[in-house]
Amino acid sequence: MSELEAERLARSYLLRVAEPPAPALAGFVGEFGPVVAAERVRRADCPPKVRDETAARRAHDYAERDLERAAADETRLVIPEDDEWPAWPLLSLAVAQGRGVSGMAPPLALWVRGPVKLGEAVDQAIAIVGARAATGYGEHNAAEVGYHLASRGIPVFSGAAFGIDGAAHRGALSADGTTVAVLGCGADVEYPAQHATLLRNIGKVGAVVSEYPPGTTPARHRFLVRNRLIAALTEGTVVVEAGRRSGARNTASTAGALGKVVMAMPGPVSSGMSAGCHALIREGEATLVTSVDEILETAGRFGAEGAEPSKPRRRTDRLGPEALRVHDALSTRSARPEERLAAESGIPVERVRSLLPELELDGFAERSDAGWRKRAAKT
Amino acid sequence: MSELEAERLARSYLLRVAEPPAPALAGFVGEFGPVVAAERVRRADCPPKVRDETAARRAHDYAERDLERAAADETRLVIPEDDEWPAWPLLSLAVAQGRGVSGMAPPLALWVRGPVKLGEAVDQAIAIVGARAATGYGEHNAAEVGYHLASRGIPVFSGAAFGIDGAAHRGALSADGTTVAVLGCGADVEYPAQHATLLRNIGKVGAVVSEYPPGTTPARHRFLVRNRLIAALTEGTVVVEAGRRSGARNTASTAGALGKVVMAMPGPVSSGMSAGCHALIREGEATLVTSVDEILETAGRFGAEGAEPSKPRRRTDRLGPEALRVHDALSTRSARPEERLAAESGIPVERVRSLLPELELDGFAERSDAGWRKRAAKT
Structure with a gap:
């Protein structure tokens, strides 16, 4: 079993043994990692608060069964160790928890069904x-x-x-x-x-x-x-x-x-x-x-023609009108060939070909085998 | 003709000779009083800006006719020299004008028809x-x-x-x-x-x-x-x-x-x-x-039963219920004797006499020869 598989299995177990939000368990996993944390929870070898959160269900070890059952339903367990993990937005939970807002413990992992990362x-x-x-x-x-x-x-x-x-x-x-x-x-x-x-x-x-x-x-x-x-x-x-x-x-x-x-x-x-x-x-x-x-x-974003923000707040405000149209034609979900971007933006393909490397340099686009993809740019 | 009548006549003239708002004329009247100001406007013996505001109509001396015509329609001219003049709220215009907001000159007088003061x-x-x-x-x-x-x-x-x-x-x-x-x-x-x-x-x-x-x-x-x-x-x-x-x-x-x-x-x-x-x-x-x-x-008022302000925003929120009733019975415009305040507030005159000095100390009331007056307190 690879390290990632072991971690996924451990988190599958932990998601079932504690009812979210489980702040003590989240802290414990943060400290020792999911594999060690899961082992110690199984043995009840953990701090009292973690024990409280896990006592009722720590014998419920259905980690493998849950992963199989999910897979049969085309559902995956996305864990913080995965590239797909939305680390940045979930950081807001840890920050709020640190500021003493109760009930804000971050999730230990997330079950996800669907093609979107x-x-x-x-x-x-x-x-x-x-x-x-x-x-x-x-x-x-x-x-x-x-x-x-x-x-x-x-x-x-x-x-x-x-x-x-x-x-x-x-x-x-x-x-x-x-x-x-x-x-x-x-x-x-x-x-x-x-x-x-x-x-x-x-x-x-x-x-x-x-x-x-x-x-x-x-x-x-x-x-x-x-x-x-x-x-x-x-x-x-x-x-x-x-x-x-x-x-x-x-x-x-x-x-x-x-x-x-x-x-x-x-x-x-x-x-x-x-x-x-x-x-x-x-x-x-x-x-x-x-x-x-x-x-x-x-929300401080563009997204489209027609939106006329009174105050420019987006990174893409710096782009020229043609670059913006090409940027709008890009997708964050799938890479698109240059011909498709030309068709969608209404800008000649030669011009699209010269604009894309500029967008790439500015961090707005990334190249892949299948074409170009929009970079998930933070403002 | 009494002084008040002369002032009313002068303001009736002045309301017709300048199109409101007339900031220079308002200042001129403030400085010299309405009677002198009106005489000097008639003679064009006034600063250039006042002359500009009054030049087109200074010969339109219909002051008496306007007052008679209004009286026939049961309309009176309320002037700043009258008790009825809403001096306090109109002060906001002078303050805004002083802060450089244009078009905020106070009115020289107001034509009023109706039983309400x-x-x-x-x-x-x-x-x-x-x-x-x-x-x-x-x-x-x-x-x-x-x-x-x-x-x-x-x-x-x-x-x-x-x-x-x-x-x-x-x-x-x-x-x-x-x-x-x-x-x-x-x-x-x-x-x-x-x-x-x-x-x-x-x-x-x-x-x-x-x-x-x-x-x-x-x-x-x-x-x-x-x-x-x-x-x-x-x-x-x-x-x-x-x-x-x-x-x-x-x-x-x-x-x-x-x-x-x-x-x-x-x-x-x-x-x-x-x-x-x-x-x-x-x-x-x-x-x-x-x-x-x-x-x-x-708007920061009680005004009525049923209104339940979630946040106290008024200075008078600190007052107890009896002090508040006495405060409500006070007028900013005219001093009122303690007996009248007792009658209006429904609080015994002895109690009113002990509450008033407290209100005075807190800046809510001021004593004068004719009785007590509400201090124009801003929240």
Whole structure:
């Protein structure tokens, strides 16, 4: 067994023995590495706090079975030792934990189903969250925002719930964009049942993500724990509709605690489903946004023609108009040949060929055998 | 002729000879008093800037005729020398002018029709402004806010225009509350013509106010000049609906420049008539409000039972309930004897006598020969 396989097996075991978030176990694994940590947990040879977190299930050693069961469902366990691990966005959890915010322990690993590499999907990603009991107004806006973000190449994260979540995923899917569902149950659990097809579709083109082992049933506390992942994995969170005590406000305040951009859409003052959004804006916890342009401007990103940020905040602002069009034609997910970039950008292929090395030098593009790929550039 | 009559006559003349705002003339009147200033303007014996402001009309000496014409319409000229003059709120104009904000010259006097004393109407007053081309949603909210403010004893100021203005006045009237229309034409000019009955009704129970002499026709520039009075005479301005380039945004930014509280109501993101409100909130120029409770909380007032401010923002929040009632019974404009304060506050006169020195120590009240006066304390 390779070292990486041993680590994956160890983390598969650890994900099952402690209910996330498990701050003591996370620290223990950070100190001794997953393989040693797993062995010592098995033997109950660990500090009292780690023992507390793992005592109830440390005999549940289903690591191999979980990996096999997941593989049968085309699900992989992505671990911090993998290239795909979204280390940078998850760092916000460790920082918040260090500042004393409770419940922010980073995940020990993530079960992922879908063709999108998690580390790439988080680039410039936006979370769209909101009430399950959304109104037609809210679902319409969630679908619109999901569609227009995705069609500009911005990955759309949500929680696959009824209402706003489902509308946001569907909007992104209908734009053939990237969408990621982060679940409060096993990645193989079709919950809510009426969203089974939606979850399958997301898994076909985007990713379904969970830190819970296969078969884990949904539970209220798991949705709250899951919310920290949605907030952490994205650049900003948009609350489309939320009642005064909605779980979406929990995601929003978590995003704020993680230093992420929190946004909310307004609605009619008479709508209880907009009351949570209005409260977030009124109390200065969220910035009011009414359109994808405003979302991108607030999150400090471009993404597209049509967006006219009042203040240039993106690295790509430095690019000339032709370079920008070629950059827009690049994909972070798949390498594209120069001919395709020329066709998509409407710029002659000779000119594309001379612009690409410049983009590469500036860190905006990278060359591969199959063509050119957009570099996941931080602003 | 009494001194006061001479001053009134002089200001009646001066209001007609210069188109407001007339900063040089206002300064000249401040320096020499209205009687001397009027004489010198008549003779063109004044500094060049004052001459520029008055040259075109200084021969238009209709002072007596204007006063008679107004009196026939039950309209009086309220001048700074009157007890009724709203000196404190208008001070914000002088302060802004001193800080170099243009177009903020205070009015030389105000034509007023209606039973409400202007100096009293401005106490805790709220301006409700918005688009003429309002939607049903906007008009409904303006009427609701007007009604509920007025029924809690908060005077409602607006501009008597179509749309939001008219709905706000009507809402206040239907609560039998105080409402004040500030016009961009003569107080006797029924504009818009379809609001003739509305203006008459406001004049019967509230006040119709203008700095323009009787018969002055409405003009676009006069509405903008008038906006500074709506902003200055009130504690805060609520923009109910506004397009991106609405005149209501002008009132809002004037209110902001005057240090007043600026508020805006949200609406559907798809509504162009809410776009101006959303922009004000998004850009941090206005606080989002969805209800009268939130308006009162934001404007920093109790005003009424039912309002539950989440954060104490007013200096007087530190006062105990009895001290607060005595404080509320004080007037900034005129000194009141202890007996009157006892009667108004419903607190025994002995207790009032012991509370007043405490209020004085904290800077909330000041003693004079005629009794006690409220100190104009800024929060």
